Amino acid sequence: MSELLRFEDWSDPVPAAEREVVSQLPDDDRGRPPLLFVPGLGHGAWAFAEHWIGHAAGRGFPAHAVNPRPGGDLRAQAHDVVQTAASLPRQAVLIGHGTGSRVVARALGRYPARAAVLIAPVLDGWAALGAALRSNPAGTVPALFGGRLTFSGRQLFGPDLPAEEAAAHLERIGARPRAELFSRDTLPEPVGGPPTLVVGSPDDRVVPRQALDRAAARYGGAPLLFPGMGHYLMLETSWAEPIDAILDWLDKELPPAG
Amino acid sequence: MQDSPDLGDRGDAVCVVGAGASGLTALKNLRELGFAVDCYERETSVGGAWNWRHDRSPVYAGAHLISSRPLTEFPDFPMPDTWPDYPHHSQMLEYLERYAKHFGLGEHIWYGMEVTSIVPAGEGRWDVTIKSTGGGTSRVQRYAAVVIANGHNWAPVTPEIPGDFAGQVIHASAYKEPSRLRNRRVLVIGGGNTGCDIAVEAAQHATRVWHSTRRGYWHFPKYLGNRPADQVYHRRAPAWLRDRRLRRTAADLTRWGVAAPDHAPLESHPIVNGLLPHYLGHGRIEAVPDVTRYDGASVELADGRRIEPELVITATGYRPRFDFVAPEVLDIDADGRPDLHLHAFARKHPTLAVVGLVQPNAGLLPLAHWQSVAVARWLRLRATAPEKAAEVQKEESQRPLASWSRRKVVPTQRHWFEVDHVEYLKAVESLLHRMESSK
Numbered sequence: 001m002s003e004l005l006r007f008e009d010w011s012d013p014v015p016a017a018e019r020e021v022v023s024q025l026p027d028d029d030r031g032r033p034p035l036l037f038v039p040g041l042g043h044g045a046w047a048f049a050e051h052w053i054g055h056a057a058g059r060g061f062p063a064h065a066v067n068p069r070p071g072g073d074l075r076a077q078a079h080d081v082v083q084t085a086a087s088l089p090r091q092a093v094l095i096g097h098g099t100g101s102r103v104v105a106r107a108l109g110r111y112p113a114r115a116a117v118l119i120a121p122v123l124d125g126w127a128a129l130g131a132a133l134r135s136n137p138a139g140t141v142p143a144l145f146g147g148r149l150t151f152s153g154r155q156l157f158g159p160d161l162p163a164e165e166a167a168a169h170l171e172r173i174g175a176r177p178r179a180e181l182f183s184r185d186t187l188p189e190p191v192g193g194p195p196t197l198v199v200g201s202p203d204d205r206v207v208p209r210q211a212l213d214r215a216a217a218r219y220g221g222a223p224l225l226f227p228g229m230g231h232y233l234m235l236e237t238s239w240a241e242p243i244d245a246i247l248d249w250l251d252k253e254l255p256p257a258g
Numbered sequence: 259m260q261d262s263p264d265l266g267d268r269g270d271a272v273c274v275v276g277a278g279a280s281g282l283t284a285l286k287n288l289r290e291l292g293f294a295v296d297c298y299e300r301e302t303s304v305g306g307a308w309n310w311r312h313d314r315s316p317v318y319a320g321a322h323l324i325s326s327r328p329l330t331e332f333p334d335f336p337m338p339d340t341w342p343d344y345p346h347h348s349q350m351l352e353y354l355e356r357y358a359k360h361f362g363l364g365e366h367i368w369y370g371m372e373v374t375s376i377v378p379a380g381e382g383r384w385d386v387t388i389k390s391t392g393g394g395t396s397r398v399q400r401y402a403a404v405v406i407a408n409g410h411n412w413a414p415v416t417p418e419i420p421g422d423f424a425g426q427v428i429h430a431s432a433y434k435e436p437s438r439l440r441n442r443r444v445l446v447i448g449g450g451n452t453g454c455d456i457a458v459e460a461a462q463h464a465t466r467v468w469h470s471t472r473r474g475y476w477h478f479p480k481y482l483g484n485r486p487a488d489q490v491y492h493r494r495a496p497a498w499l500r501d502r503r504l505r506r507t508a509a510d511l512t513r514w515g516v517a518a519p520d521h522a523p524l525e526s527h528p529i530v531n532g533l534l535p536h537y538l539g540h541g542r543i544e545a546v547p548d549v550t551r552y553d554g555a556s557v558e559l560a561d562g563r564r565i566e567p568e569l570v571i572t573a574t575g576y577r578p579r580f581d582f583v584a585p586e587v588l589d590i591d592a593d594g595r596p597d598l599h600l601h602a603f604a605r606k607h608p609t610l611a612v613v614g615l616v617q618p619n620a621g622l623l624p625l626a627h628w629q630s631v632a633v634a635r636w637l638r639l640r641a642t643a644p645e646k647a648a649e650v651q652k653e654e655s656q657r658p659l660a661s662w663s664r665r666k667v668v669p670t671q672r673h674w675f676e677v678d679h680v681e682y683l684k685a686v687e688s689l690l691h692r693m694e695s696s697k
Contacts, residue, residue, distance in 0.1 A: 004628055004687040005680065006333070007494035010620075013328040016339040079339070086335050091360055112290060112334050191334050192290045 040098025078106035109188025278306015280614025281407035326486035330621030453573030474517035
């Protein structure tokens with residue numbers, strides 16, 4: 001595929017759509033790059049708004065989460081992420097979770113992010129499907145026939161999360177995966193060569209450990225692991241550990257001026 | 259104080275001349291590859307030609323883009339998708355200001371500083387003389403490379419018409435507001451996009467409008483149905499099919515006495531103006547041939563007719579100027595045309611490039627972006643792998659001119675740097691691949 005000749009974008013641009021953006025800004029602007037969180041299948045910007053966005057803002061990072069258009073295909077969702085990133089006053093750090101990582105990976109081919117973080121990334125839909133069938137066959141099989149994907153608490157969360165909290169989150173999580181999730185298109189080369197970090201848990205029942213290693217290798221590194229946590233690292237009891245590690249990494253990769 | 263200029267050696271830094279659209283993307287892409295960059299801008303703000311506050315800006319109040327958003331924006335920084343298909347020139351400036359801010363380019367730009375001379379200093383390095391536009395002393399700085407992005411729409415070309423004219427003659431660059439046209443008889447000379455735009459504005463405000471053109475152009479509408487026409491033209495297709503698509507949708511203005519085009523649609527910069535046929539059809543614009551001479555209150559035309567306009571606007575274009583560099587450095591010929599590889603790379607100086615010196619049949623920004631990416635990667639390759647760079651240079655010297663330039667096809671003074679957007683990007687892409695594969 002040509003990077004320069006973009007006939008599809010020239011002749012059939014993605015139309016404008018409403019995009020919901022949740023933002024929290026630090027009290028004083030210390031010039032840190034804005035963070036743009038991108039949710040994956042089944043959840044929305046709320047999952048980041050729960051703990052992470054406020055925490056990141058508290059550490060001086062303007063933090064935003066975008067809900068790409070509902071029902072949009074991968075191209076439209078990546079467009080929404082790039083549009084949102086380009087609307088921010090400074091070059092943004094793109095942070096995707098789950099299938100949102102795949103949207104981020106696509107967006108990285110179109111926007112020179114300051115840095116990128118892929119959390120429990122579902123870059124390979126087939127590996128995720130295999131894992132889902134193993135851990136929750138009853139909730140997964142209907143989705144193969146166009147139905148709804150249902151999850152169990154055990155599948156998505158670590159053992160530490162209180163059952164009632166897990167149940168409350170589960171009520172908000174639901175997904176009807178699109179067929180294109182299971183296509184294996186090649187991920188674009190990120191423009192501008194941003195530093196990229198892969199974060200996950202070896203005990204994630206959605207994204208197997210090997211998938212984390214493969215994703216990290218694709219972006220030239222090793223995954224940063226948080227044993228004992230589930231797929232939704234930002235909703236777990238120990239949510240602070242991964243976000244602090246990500247922000248520490250950003251402080252190291254993009255040192256604050258002065 | 260000593261009056262000898264102080265020579266500052268900027269080491270591996272690159273000098274960019276101009277902070278218009280091309281200069282900004284050169285600055286951004288060089289920074290992205292890790293170069294230190296000093297960008298000099300004679301005005302006090304970014305935007306170049308698109309900044310109507312600049313005294314050299316050619317934009318007029320009613321100017322809108324003639325290519326639609328997806329064919330106009332930088333490929334890695336889209337315009338807001340809620341903007342109109344053909345944004346206004348003030349939005350283009352806002353976009354460039356946002357680009358500069360987003361990528362933190364401001365701190366690398368020296369405003370109010372004009373580059374007055376660029377001289378080879380040996381070993382591929384350059385001595386650049388910079389002078390404050392507010393007066394004062396000049397200084398010389400030494401750079402590892404220079405990227406010239408001084409634009410090509412600021413030095414007006416005026417036609418040489420014999421005789422004296424009693425009315426008023428202005429160049430299109432001095433035309434800003436339609437109020438100037440109100441209740442006057444106006445002659446617009448020039449069939450390019452600016453000439454057609456002004457003729458249409460005159461049709462809406464002036465008492466009588468003559469539009470004088472010499473060459474025939476291809477005239478395209480801004481819309482085909484409800485789609486921006488250039489988006490329809492840019493469906494993936496071989497050149498012959500694109501040619502046929504263009505021919506089928508072009509407006510034939512010969513009925514109104516406008517000359518037929520003497521070239522194929524893809525060979526020259528298109529005229530994009532859906533309103534010109536409209537106002538010709540309403541009789542508000544009268545197409546007339548070339549002007550042969552002025553005679554007091556009247557203007558004589560090539561067909562012998564005499565007309566009596568009160569205001570003549572010459573929309574006869576602009577020419578690139580590189581006063582700060584010796585002609586042989588850019589291989590500039592007697593007509594002022596530099597001879598550059600891909601209209602970008604100086605042939606004898608591997609550390610000198612020009613960005614934005616192309617006239618594509620789509621927006622300029624995407625081409626300027628990819629030119630700067632190529633320049634930045636070339637400079638890096640030259641610094642990190644000189645042998646590979648020499649190899650790429652040798653391969654590039656064999657690239658046939660006709661594959662990226664329209665130069666031979668329309669041999670007028672004005673059209674030598676026209677390129678086909680698609681063919682040109684293909685050439686740049688293959689250069690990028692050559693540099694990539696030689697890593």
